[in-house]
Amino acid sequence: MGIVLDGVDYAVMGRPILQGISLALDEPRIGIVGRNGSGKTTLLRLIAGLVAPTTGRVAVDGIDPARDRKGVLRRLGILFQNPDHQILFPTVAEELAFGLRQMGQEARAAEAAVMRLLEAEGRAHWAGSATSTLSQGQKQYLCLQAVLMMEPGTILLDEPFAALDLPTRARMARRLSSLAQRLVTISHDPEAVVGCDRVIWIEAGRVFADGTANEVLPAFQDAMQRLGAGDADIDIAG
Template identity: 65%
Template sequence: MDQGITFQDVTYRRQDRLILRGISLSLTARRIGVIGRNGSGKTTLLRLMAGLVAPSSGQIRLDGLDPAADRRAMLDRVGILFQNPDHQILFPTVEEELAFGLRQQGASATEAAAEVATLLQAEGRSHWAKALVASLSHGQKQWLCLMAVLLMRPATLLLDEPFAALDLPTQARLARRLAVLPQRIVTISHDPDAVAAADHLVWIEGGEVARQGRPADVLPAFRAEMARLGDADADTDLSH
């Protein structure tokens, strides 16, 4: 049952550095954006949602489950797309990469291969099956990672700066693809335009929730603060 994503007074420390503190959120919208400066803690927030790291204190639930404690259950519930696909890809060929998640979910080698072949045919990329991943462009690698995640049919997708390294035509194609997906999608970005169409927006600043609500209510304040910081050249606080 879809119960959304909740954070209750979550703190996260990495060694002696406090990355997030006092995060309390209840996220049930279909399209959620998380915005903030580089180093603000937004990627850590996404990793906590995915269960890749556990909070230092507080509680996180995704559809009622603890993502860090119930990693097996998360295979069917949440998929994550990293900013750099090279950090995500594990196998040398396209078909091997696409099949991996299905195998993790319990599909046999034959079943996984059949699903991969069906997907590639539907996408007009059957000739990619034996292709080396290293031969793909950045945008093609990102498509591969997205398809590998979607084959696992997660209820929630977590996207880390999905448009950052793409040219404009590839951004437009990815945006169209994401817009029609039935999953809940959480997109993190430093770019207001990337999250302007979200149903709910969370602004993370200095490891805390600065503001949340509709983009029309959050983005003007975010833009004004970014302009102020730009005028002041105020970036030294992130290096502490």
């Protein structure tokens, strides 16, 4: 059934962040682009159920993600830009088991599932390692594996390559491309979504363009280059 946003507005203390968003997202690879502050990350948070719309409706496979957090766990996972904002537990095994425990799996079964995963990935020696000792790329890998443990049908990716060096970015891109899940990638970087089936451009809280990558990205890049050619940041916001 995919992701549906129907007439969605979102405001904070009366200030509109998103306005009039109506989308039906069911393609395998979806990109959402926009400048910083355009509202694209807020859109991701609405889809994930981390915030509820001020008006309108959000549904993931027919479930309201903000109202039914447990029901949406198997349907939707999220990978944040900064893994340090996502990792909760002191060891790798505990972090990987957390989602399974949330879904009602007993501790022993969750631990066994974690070890099977780590062994299959050639990382059994990671189990007792402190998450704080991992590199940025290893932390991002851990967060992705924690999401995959719950077998969601869709994964939301918030600037998944922003904090990675080039070799780690290449490895992450290769891993993501191999996944069967629907991927919704949010980024200000056109390169991150160039292979997507559909790209949505968010500008000033509204859908500015919606089409194939070949249709949307050249126009987005041209607009960003024009903005970059001027002194767009000289004014102080009032």
